Amino acid sequence: MQSTVVLAQQTPQTLETSQDTPFSLALSPAGHIYIHKDSETQEFMPPELAGKVQDLLESGSDIGISALGLLRFAITNYSASLPSSLAFWQRFGQLFVHEARQGAALNDGVLVDDVQIHVPDNELQVLHEQAPFMRGSEYLTVVLLTDIWQELTGALKQELAPFQGKLQDYLAAHNPAWSKVGRVCFHLAENKSNPAKPFAFLATYTVQLSAESSLQHLPLGRALKDYAGEQKRSQLLSLLLPVQKAAEQSDFIKKLVNTKAIFQPIAWGSKQAHAFLKAIPQIEAAGVMVRVPNWWRPKTPPRPKVEIEIGNASSSMIGLGALLDFSMSYSLPNGDSLSYQEMQDLLRSSESLVQIRGQWVEVDAEKLSDVLSHWKQVEGQVRHEGLSFAQGLRMLASAPGQAETDTPTEDVIEWSSVVEGKWLHDALDRLRNPEHGQDQQVQEILQTHLNATLREYQSLGVQWLWWLYNLQLGGCLADDMGLGKTIQVLSLLLLIKHQKIQNKKPHLLVLPASLMGNWQAEINRFAPSLNVWVAHSSQTRQEQLKRSDAPDLSRVDLVITTYGNVHRLAWMKQVSWDLVVLDEAQSIKNPTTKQTQAVKALSSQVRFILTGTPIENRLLDLWSLFDFVAPGLLGSSKIFSNYGKKMRKQHEDGSGEGRFYSAIRHLITPYILRRLKSDKSIISDLPDKTEMDTFCFLSKQQAGLYQKSVQELEEKLKENEFNDDIKRRGLVLAYLTRFKQICNHPSQWLGHGEYAPQASGKFLRLKELCTSIAAKQEKVLVFTQYKEIIPAIHGVLEEVFGRSGLTLHGQTPVKERPRLVDLFQSEQGPPFFVLSIKAGGSGLNLTRASHVIHFDRWWNPAVENQATDRAYRIGQKKNVLVHKFICQGTIEEKIDQLINSKKELAEDILAKGGGAALTEMNNEELLSAVSLDIHRAVGDS
16 A cells, blocks of 8 residues: 655644745756745745755755755655645655655565665656646656656665665664654455454564565564563564554554554454554554555545536537536446435445445445535536536536635545536547647648648647637647747637638737737738738827727737737727737736736637746736636636635645645646647757747837937938048948947947846847746847947846856956856856857857847848857757847848848848948938838837
């Protein structure tokens, strides 16, 4: 039998105090556990306890948490309950130790060198489902847990060397709670030949007769003879100590000890057998092994169930309000059906352990009666009010509802089984597993109207979105950055447009202003047949935007606007939208802001959110996002936030809180599609390097300086005071440099050194982009051609990542460069590296980076590619995303268009540094190239 080891009774702390320190455990993208100290995790510990835990976790390692540290952490007793993330890893470590003890018990307490500690796959699966929402939880898999398990095996063998492999000696040396136990075993077996006394009990102890003989169990009564005499008294006391401890914890065992019945075989009725079975947790915690029939598991005893089936018949409606059918029946643990009369017979039974149809089941008539009454009441409510899709999913997950009365009790959860009917199972299966079937019509429409060929995982993503849309259910497309969320949404919009649907309504796309240029470029490239209206001052006049009534959108497929405009433009709430899509949806993670409330007040049939950052790092962020995607699915904010706390208080071992996390995961899984670049099924479908144009607005100050500089250049060219080409070329190059510097930041041109991020569209976009990169714990290289701006970029990134990074430029000593590379290449090393493109564009191996940002363009593709290859080169195991910052409406955008439209020609023209070719243009061509499209350039939202 398997159960998680419990070290000692723990006293839970109520609330953290102001003196407590932030302390949690997190997972890196490489699957390594590390200590994370950030108050945003809402996990705190007293400083003394935090110091003790950190010393344990980091023991035996100079670079963070090792398997040895995790093992020592797991076997240590603590004076207070641990935060959720630490409690999870403690439970994992204790499960490992329990399995190790079982293995040692089978070999007289010794773990031999070649032993393989059993991996309990089912327990690891449950543990994974019940994992708390912690930093890096998207990287947690059962496979990873199994890998760490094997590392713990190696660490334990190393630890046991000084103890000659004796596990109990090792455990006792590290924690008195692990006393010398494991030699006494209580056995319970069925006695089928005696209906009146159907169970037999026997206590044994283990012995090994010789070096060659196998382990044998002898009756415990024999120990009184084997250890007779004063000389062996201490050995006898050591052997019986766990039995005494069990007696102190269990009145039932105490009675067996006091009457000395423990020393002889006993025939038991079902009542005594049930009392013994219920005492197993206390018996095992005391250190006594237990062997019982395999149909009994202490955490999930065999019980008759009230089985609720929902969604068997096809619903006549769609959406979260769709009504599901509801039926109630009764079943045995093996799934066999029970008749109503058989259930009534069980309720009338006076026994707690009853045999029915050859199966033993636990019966608590009072609890079972209450559970039946609960479901009868629910059945009556469903008959009068119906059962909505959202309510049905909450029932399936045993998740909290909109009110306290909607939250299932412990007894209802333990004595009931809620299952999916055929129609609901098929619908959810298609959402959980998009690969289980594809609509041929979808592929035909996309082949005709989408100007691209989707990758396999993207096709599955579109199919998933399409199924959700047709069911009128919302969803969260949470693919990693660079996997193509935009093209998947555009494909969905094309499918909707080209279906023969009458009275089509317009769709709304809400995004940060900085992403507007990217979306427009993607639409023009992949889905030009979409009729798009941009509700933003960069493309539409203010009088058209700030009207009181809604504009005529009858011929518009898609309206694009920003989060700020949803709040400012009152008419948006008047429109009945078909589909509302939020990009960078973490913008609504705070449910109390006006921006979030305005977005959630929009009227639409279906809602989708896009995010490339983890959505499970913070629980209340998750609630806010799903409050938009599927209103009501996670219940009210208050009930949702309080329920997990309540479950932890009721279950000090963490099982209640774990069950809460598991319920939430089961509830949201159909609505989330997340693919990671590290997935083996994805990485083979990706190019090694993905280049992305990242469009930025200018601040008003930038636009003013840029426009003024264009006017100055025009005036100087008109003066025609340059009689030779050299002077004219010098003037043009000077102004081109000025335009680049202004696009970077006004302070770079003005020279006063005050680099306020809000004064530059590029700095704001850098913060926005790197916030997502930081959330994924990925690393980034940032290249610029200007040494003077490197400290300012570093300052912004230091704020975003919460730690310092690295810088390199022409004045960095040559001897210092290898050290900087080694620092960056270490897993827990600095997360970002800002380099001048001249000094860092070649000769460095920086494969830890999965992102490369070209903050300003060199206008020479060969030079940019060489810099990019610092990350994308031999040894790189990740797909590299290359972000090229472009200020739209400026010369940067026009040069980029030249490079993209005539790549070979551009490489020839721009190969000598970019500006040289522009100096050869006549005045009219030059001014056209550098002119400012003020409406496209300025983002005032």
